[in-house]
Amino acid sequence: MRSVSYIEDMQQWRSEFSFYIPVNIRFSETDMFGHVNNVSAFIYFEEARVEFLKEAGFFDSGEKNESIPIVADLQCDYHKQIYFDEKLKLYVKVNQIGTTSFDIHYLGVNKDSELCLTGRGRMVNLDAESGKPVPMSEKMKAKLSV
Amino acid sequence: MRSVSYIEDMQQWRSEFSFYIPVNIRFSETDMFGHVNNVSAFIYFEEARVEFLKEAGFFDSGEKNESIPIVADLQCDYHKQIYFDEKLKLYVKVNQIGTTSFDIHYLGVNKDSELCLTGRGRMVNLDAESGKPVPMSEKMKAKLSV
Amino acid sequence: MRSVSYIEDMQQWRSEFSFYIPVNIRFSETDMFGHVNNVSAFIYFEEARVEFLKEAGFFDSGEKNESIPIVADLQCDYHKQIYFDEKLKLYVKVNQIGTTSFDIHYLGVNKDSELCLTGRGRMVNLDAESGKPVPMSEKMKAKLSV
Amino acid sequence: MRSVSYIEDMQQWRSEFSFYIPVNIRFSETDMFGHVNNVSAFIYFEEARVEFLKEAGFFDSGEKNESIPIVADLQCDYHKQIYFDEKLKLYVKVNQIGTTSFDIHYLGVNKDSELCLTGRGRMVNLDAESGKPVPMSEKMKAKLSV
Numbered sequence: 001m002r003s004v005s006y007i008e009d010m011q012q013w014r015s016e017f018s019f020y021i022p023v024n025i026r027f028s029e030t031d032m033f034g035h036v037n038n039v040s041a042f043i044y045f046e047e048a049r050v051e052f053l054k055e056a057g058f059f060d061s062g063e064k065n066e067s068i069p070i071v072a073d074l075q076c077d078y079h080k081q082i083y084f085d086e087k088l089k090l091y092v093k094v095n096q097i098g099t100t101s102f103d104i105h106y107l108g109v110n111k112d113s114e115l116c117l118t119g120r121g122r123m124v125n126l127d128a129e130s131g132k133p134v135p136m137s138e139k140m141k142a143k144l145s146v
Numbered sequence: 147m148r149s150v151s152y153i154e155d156m157q158q159w160r161s162e163f164s165f166y167i168p169v170n171i172r173f174s175e176t177d178m179f180g181h182v183n184n185v186s187a188f189i190y191f192e193e194a195r196v197e198f199l200k201e202a203g204f205f206d207s208g209e210k211n212e213s214i215p216i217v218a219d220l221q222c223d224y225h226k227q228i229y230f231d232e233k234l235k236l237y238v239k240v241n242q243i244g245t246t247s248f249d250i251h252y253l254g255v256n257k258d259s260e261l262c263l264t265g266r267g268r269m270v271n272l273d274a275e276s277g278k279p280v281p282m283s284e285k286m287k288a289k290l291s292v
Numbered sequence: 293m294r295s296v297s298y299i300e301d302m303q304q305w306r307s308e309f310s311f312y313i314p315v316n317i318r319f320s321e322t323d324m325f326g327h328v329n330n331v332s333a334f335i336y337f338e339e340a341r342v343e344f345l346k347e348a349g350f351f352d353s354g355e356k357n358e359s360i361p362i363v364a365d366l367q368c369d370y371h372k373q374i375y376f377d378e379k380l381k382l383y384v385k386v387n388q389i390g391t392t393s394f395d396i397h398y399l400g401v402n403k404d405s406e407l408c409l410t411g412r413g414r415m416v417n418l419d420a421e422s423g424k425p426v427p428m429s430e431k432m433k434a435k436l437s438v
Numbered sequence: 439m440r441s442v443s444y445i446e447d448m449q450q451w452r453s454e455f456s457f458y459i460p461v462n463i464r465f466s467e468t469d470m471f472g473h474v475n476n477v478s479a480f481i482y483f484e485e486a487r488v489e490f491l492k493e494a495g496f497f498d499s500g501e502k503n504e505s506i507p508i509v510a511d512l513q514c515d516y517h518k519q520i521y522f523d524e525k526l527k528l529y530v531k532v533n534q535i536g537t538t539s540f541d542i543h544y545l546g547v548n549k550d551s552e553l554c555l556t557g558r559g560r561m562v563n564l565d566a567e568s569g570k571p572v573p574m575s576e577k578m579k580a581k582l583s584v
Binding site: 024026027028043046047050054059085 | 316318335338339351377
């Protein structure tokens with residue numbers, strides 16, 4: 001297995017995920033090499049992240065007007081080709097919570113639980129007006145810690 | 147040549163286009179059949195339409211706050227497969243101007259001027275506040291008639 | 293309700309659909325107007341069509357090597373704006389079966405069963421080697437007629 | 439300026455790029471936050487990478503049948519929001535060449551040469567038949583070193 005900078009112990013790392021969304025690979029997400037285009041992985045990451053934040057109550061009214069979490073960086077490692085008509089499980093977890101930002105990790109496995117995609121990315125909490133990073137409220141942090 | 151409902155005389159129809167954008171087919175726009183995915187045609191149509199309306203001064207300040215042209219329908223006929231690394235010319239013209247809407251026609255040809263894509267779609271001029279169709283100003287119509 | 297060329301009696305037309313896929317609107321499918329980009333409708337159409345043809349046994353082995361159904365044209369009417377986080381039902385039906393081609397109709401409704409998208413498009417059965425239209429087998433037609 | 443793991447000295451790093459493609463931000467690449475969706479960055483990266491490899495003669499006949507460079511990982515840092523109708527320059531360079539793989543770096547700047555996107559990703563040279571990593575030929579390495 002290829003070593004990935006953001007994963008120390010793969011077995012441990014995988015065991016920490018529980019939230020996931022099912023992903024049905026679309027025909028338009030393949031490319032002429034016959035498998036899923038590498039760009040599509042980030043579409044799946046975003047869909048999973050948004051669903052996760054929704055579940056965590058991040059888009060509930062009240063919170064959203066003051067600050068908004070924005071993607072600061074993203075990365076993906078491609079471990080195994082994915083083909084049209086495969087069903088993926090795309091897992092998401094919060095890996096680390098800072099003052100103004102937090103890290104999200106991603107794991108995509110096929111129906112045989114084989115590793116297809118891993119990834120991570122930092123979200124920064126921006127003030128909706130100034131666009132500058134602001135500390136997350138305790139309430140926000142609590143939501144992410146569940 | 148296949149007959150298309152919105153084209154009466156193909157030669158005449160083609161001769162009425164002059165504005166175009168160059169389209170460089172991206173790898174991510176192909177699919178596992180090895181050619182450009184059918185969804186991509188509508189990406190090219192939108193890019194060409196937006197450039198055309200920009201050129202016509204449609205996004206100049208002053209105009210945009212009152213009403214906004216929205217896509218009401220779209221259609222595309224696929225005449226010839228398009229492959230990765232091809233260069234297309236995507237032509238756009240205004241075909242018919244009504245009171246609250248206008249029709250845009252699309253033509254995509256390859257480097258040998260062969261017909262690859264034809265299409266059309268209606269734009270409706272909506273009031274920015276109410277979201278209801280409103281008559282286009284004479285100024286808007288003038289811009290479209292050039 | 294806007295009149296659409298391929299729908300004679302809307303109530304009758306809607307009643308003829310039964311197969312559908314659920315569509316979860318992705319964040320990346322919206323645009324800066326705040327709603328679903330018009331290109332995304334064709335992504336949903338494709339996903340629904342492919343699932344439909346799969347269910348109909350069209351991608352079962354044996355059949356696929358000889359001929360392949362290709363999109364000849366596509367059209368979509370946008371009846372109602374769709375927003376991020378909405379759930380759509382995207383219905384598909386075969387509307388008409390010819391010798392070498394068939395028509396697929398599309399219907400997208402929101403959770404209140406309101407009409408959001410309607411569409412249609414012709415599929416042509418191409419010989420996998422020559423790339424020329426060939427008659428569909430009785431077996432193919434039977435699959436589409438269910 | 440935010441620190442990025444793959445950039446030691448930003449000024450030095452920027453000075454090493456020369457190849458770029460112009461990117462015209464498409465309307466369909468924005469999202470409801472009003473700026474370019476984070477997924478779109480990877481579309482631009484791919485387009486720039488493919489053009490770069492083409493220029494380097496990587497898709498010339500003869501070479502392609504034996505081995506093929508595949509994306510092993512990708513990452514992007516978002517330094518500044520990008521908006522519809524902006525023109526980007528997307529720069530690409532080879533950063534490091536190994537035995538069976540090489541690293542590509544990416545830089546996206548706006549018309550004022552402000553840093554918008556930086557990124558990197560490893561390409562692995564796979565044997566076209568076995569799908570296993572194979573050493574790159576001296577010819578391939580020479581192409582990448584220019």
